[in-house]
Amino acid sequence: MQAELVNQSAELDQLLEAIDEKKQLAERYTNLAQTSAEKLSAFRMEMEMEEALRQELRRQSEKGKFTRLAASFLLWFITLILGAALGAYFREITAWLTSMFR
Secondary structure, three states, rough: OOOHHHHHHHHHHHHHHHHHHHHHHHHHHHHHHHHHHHHHHHHHHHHHHHHHHHHHHHHHHOOHHHHHHHHHHHHHHHHHEEEHHHHHHHHHHHHEEEEEEE
16 A cells, blocks of 8 residues: 555656646746737837838828929920020030130
């Protein structure tokens, strides 16, 4: 009977060790899951901030679009007129400039 109690005590000790190992393993997995959840939450927050920033930049770029387009067209037109005038009167302009410096 004493030997049987010793055997049962040894088996119970082994079971307690196995339970402790599984408990530690479960705690480790719980910590990993919490860390992963925190990282995922941070990543989602970063993606949401990035999307909000993109929308804000898109909205701001649309705000002055017509003004920039009109200014661009005006500068293009002025450049076209000046280029045509310079091309048509290039000889007269160069002759006038050379006569001024003689």
